[in-house]
Amino acid sequence: MNKLLIAVFFATSIAAFAQKQITVEDFTTKNTFPQKTVRGINWMKDGKFYSTLENNKVVKYDITTSKPVEILVDGSTLSPQIDIQGYMFSGDEKKLLLQTSFENIYRRSFTANYFVYDLTTKTVRQLSAHGKQSYAAFSPDGSKVAFVRENNLYYVTLSDMQEVQVTTDGKFNHIINGTTDWVYEEEFSFVDGFYWSPDNKKLAYYRFDESAVREYNLQRWGKTLYPTDYRFKYPKAGEANSTIEIWIYDLASQQKVKADIGTEKDIYIPRVKWTANGNTLSVRRLNRLQNNLDILHINASTGAATLVLNEKSNTYIDLEFTDDLLYLADGKQFIYTSERDGFKHLYLYSIEGTLLHQITSGSFEVAQFVGLDEKNKTVYYTSTEVSPLEKQFYSISLDGKKKVKLSQAAGVHNINMSTGFQFYIDYYTTATRPTAVSLYKTKDNALLKVLESNDELARILDDYGFVAKEFFSLKAADGTPLDGYMLKPKNFDAGKQYPVLVYQYSGPGSQNVNNTWGGGHFFFHQMLVQKGYIVAVIDSRGTGARGEKFKKVTYKQLGKYELEDLIAGAKFLATLEYVDDSRIGIWGWSYGGYMSSLAMTKGGDAFKMGIAVAPVTNWRFYDTIYTERYLQTPQLNAGGYDDNSPTTYADKLQGNFLLIHGTGDDNVHFQNSVVLQDALINAGKQFESFYYPDKHHSIQGAKTKCHLYTMMLNYIQENL
Template sequence: MAIPLTLAATLAEAQSLEGGKQALTVERLYDSPDLAGKSPRQLKISPDGSRATFLVGRADNQHFYDLWQMDVASGKVSVLLNADKLAQGELSDEEKARRERQRIYGEGIMEYAWSDDGKALLIPASGKLYYYALAEGKAKLLPTGNDFITDAKLSPKGHFVSYVQGQNLWLLDLASNKVTQLTKDGGGAIKNGMAEFVAQEEMGKMSGYWWAPDESAIAFNRVDETPVELVTRNEIYADGIKLTQQRYPYAGKPNVLIQLGVIALADNNISWVDIGKETDIYLPRVKWLPDSKHLSFEWQSRDQHDLDLRVVDVTSNAKPVSLIKEHSEAWVNLNDDLHFLKNGDILWTSERDGFNHIYLFDHNGKVKQQLTKGAWAVDSIDHVDEKAQWIYFSGRKDSDVEKHLYKVKFDGSGFSKLSDKGGMHSAVFADNKAIYLDYFDSLAQPPQISLHDDSGKRLAWVEQNAVKQGHPLYDYAGLWQLPEFGSLKAEDGQTLHYRLFKPVDFDASKKYPVLVRVYGGPHAQLVTNSWSSQDYFTQYLLQQGFAVFQLDNRGSGHRGTKFEQVIYKQLGVAEVEDQKKGVDYLRTLPWIDSERVAVYGHSYGGYMALLCLFKAPDYFKAAISGAPVTDWSLYDTHYTERYLSNPATNAEGYRLSSVMPYVKNYQSGLLMYHGMADDNVLFENSTRVYKALQDDGKLFEVMTYPGSKHSMRGNQVKTHLYKTITDFLERKLQ
């Protein structure tokens, strides 16, 4: 029996979109301008709080970004820097891979950083570096040589620029233009100042070096990839095949060897931090303390059961001290919520009580107080105001399917919610002024940005993005469908949230086919009150007479450890059972044709689509599987071993979590697609299923995309992909 999800249902019912009733076409879904209108990214506030800055895609090319600004005092919005003034060219293979890890796609200005005094910006473009002084109003090319650079940073006080070039760390003195090479042995398997593959892909660690606050030193990782298996992959493009050698750490196989060094900039001498005798570990986070004398690093065991926050005095040869230890019999999730306070106390988030909450520790690592509590999760600490003793954070106290901004005092008092509108709120705070930018979206509101004071009061719109005449969505908004939310019970009694979109011109006397759109993997949610470009295709299907259903099964994110960790040591069991619960509910609806149910997902969702079709063929008539993991021994160490442990100790779990034992159950109705240059979920995952089905004489459909990576970027690729899926669904379900 379905249970109404009261808050989200009320919010969805209270909001609606008004506008024209022009029908969507597949070609329009991802054409320019974006249906969402202006959706700025890379939001920042200048250190002095005088300007809000952000990147905006152009009307004629939504993937080409210029740098914009809003004057906080006047509210005037204008272009700060036109990307045409910077070099545009081919990216290096290293930068392409890094952007794929960051899920960054586009051209023009993609990144920028403010100087500490708010008088200048550092802007990388096509492997070059530009310094934009506000007083001069122009971008100056910095003398970094001809080789491609990546991961450039302004030093904390703005005197230097650091960057990685040729797998070494370099330094540019802005006053003299003197360039210094800080490390010398980078190249081949050795990478200095760079994060390794799994750190970028699975840990959210995109950099491999960190400035001391007083500019006296730089901490950095030295990564030796020699132990990692060197794989020769065929990246298949339309005009040829590129043989690519990649160090890919398959589950159970060796990882990189990692060291943590500190470069003293007074003499460029390198000292090495004692990270312990055990070498088969991870260093997912590194952070300086405010005094620039102590450096912290998070030590994570290979099995990810243990996470240890350690601090070392870099001015001596002292052994690092362990301050905070986290342990789980399943796994410990990583976050970015470590804050060292000037009085020596430490703010840290932990799931030790089953939900991610904020804790205050003393300088010895002893808990002073748990500052947030309850059966809900903190998403992130967004800002710490030490003077006023306020912690601003995002969390799910009001609803599992929404994210709101809250604040609480250092002593746990004064807890309050700052955001008001129902949906998803992400805040960007000024460093030295009590203001923040609120990036907000909901099912009925494309992303909009507003400026607020520290009480939550809106001061100005940066981009209201109202859907009115002239907005890209307006002509289509009259047919835009909002879902119904509800909840079901899993076999173990835990609550599962769903959302159900009815077709356009819904007629309760008719029977409709339904597409179950699934992801199902850890850390993710589909059932939210949020705007997503992924829903454009959903809206198109609704106009073609399909219903669309989404359910977040056990194992997905933001619901606490009991909900998430049920998948430990065997994937694809609880997840599939929960999706079947969803179909059981759909079968109770008189307007759903239970004989015409398909499932579609990409990545983990592609894995889920295969399992649903293979393990529950009586529930699903057809499946579309995109870039699926089909055998977890083909995926990387950090992600796979987090959930399945090591294949040496859980061989049966790996076997049963693969789709391969269930291929024999396949009857009919499968479409698979994969990018032929995917370096994340390797193409071999799909070809193994192809061969098994062919050996069994089973018929299925395949679409491959030359040159496409895992994210399937590009308007032409997406247009073809969604035409292919629509054609398949119409043939199989109509």
């Protein structure tokens, strides 16, 4: 061997030896790859300061220097000492509401203890001594705090700490006041169901009667001699929902007025908010099929309703996506988002509901409505105008003119603007770099300071040989272009053939393929790449960022087009010379688990191996709001539920299949996996399954996650 070859051999060996190997522990029980960020930013009124929670202290920072100027409160020095887990300013910034003893219920719901800290007197008082509270919130003038306890609504007058009970009929699994039922919490994404009027005089609140909703029974195994039952109201597709009412309580008279939301009871009220007028409440009303939306203005004194805006769709109105509704301070106009022209855009209406004009337009989506600077009549937003894979930051005048692109670098920008819109923080990431957090001055768009660069993480990633995403495109069966990316081994050799694992989520409006660092199960995928696999991520039709037509093609037939596209993806990958076409696998979680289950059954032999974690296996088992939005009810569209159910095609299972679920999953019930297992057994199909006792949909816990990823790694190495 000549000296040159020897040198090359040793250099290669040293490089290979120097690259650290990723272990499951690195991203489960350890924190080897910490991506830092700037959390808990609370912009202060004067626009010159912000505050954050760090080391049990609420610290005030100067915006221009990003240096701390004052410790507003230190939980460890209070009497009693408080482990501050969250905080909120009163409107005049003279008081702080401190949250501690936080305890989760479901995904968003919780109980906690709250304390009120007076920044002037430096004194702290417990909000209530009668049991834990939920969702405590100051009145606009800071004189009162409202909260929910055990399904009833209360408020406390801070001058004398007198507690007033607004409702008395709250009862678990029957009546809910001031917060939401399970399905609203999960699918409409909120739990704080009460709202102070801007003049501090009234409280509007939700009342749910869930008496007619059927219960779902979770067995909790724990370590007791007998398991315990936990029953909660969960409306499955086609079943009865809660009956919703909106009430308005007048603090002075202690009288309540019921809002007139119509005679039809089988509806949703997904959003409630006050207008700038303290006597006008805005209520959004959806029909059960979620293809007809009304905006109602309620007279808070009488409960009378005025229909302001109506929007209809041939498919569904995606309120989770088009959620923005901003009432201007002058009380004369509001901004509303809609997909009415095929893409999500911003529209300006008069307070009476007359469309004045469209603010943004074009073949792209408004991704984030950042805010409106009313003084300068300037709207701020991010959009996909440059590419569906990116989010860029823009300003535009309220009349839809003078559009300016504020962000410059390619990638994804998420924006947090200060009170008064003088400054903004840009959370910026690309496929090759973790998130950088930077502070800008809005007026001249000048960078003031990088608050977090994540340079240390970048060095760690380099030590471990992390590889960058390589984007690719393929075509669906109908010619529609689809986006994807690959992670290839560091020492990739195009002359070799590699096994490929496809990861996908595929759910309506989701997006896994974009110009960002990381993504779902990213460290697990990087570990697989180190072990000689290619990981490919594909966004099928039905996913987001590419307009209404692309997203809503799956309407009434979830799974059909997504499966076609994943099979097209497998066929595309099989044509690549460096892919071993006999070793293509697929996996996913939740909706992705549904699709990997469907791919291994109805999908024929497209994939050699599949893993499904917490999958829906028939949409009849899932909740009303999510499922019926996309499929209508089972009574109206039985085929849409059964024609693309993995249980329907259990006898067609091919390849190696691993099914995983947590028995305590309150979202996608363990029932889904039990029914699929039963169908596979009856069909004489061999497969493997594993359950995690009492674990939720995320299969929580560092040690549990370590076990899960280790099991999946072993299964992939043995079967793909």
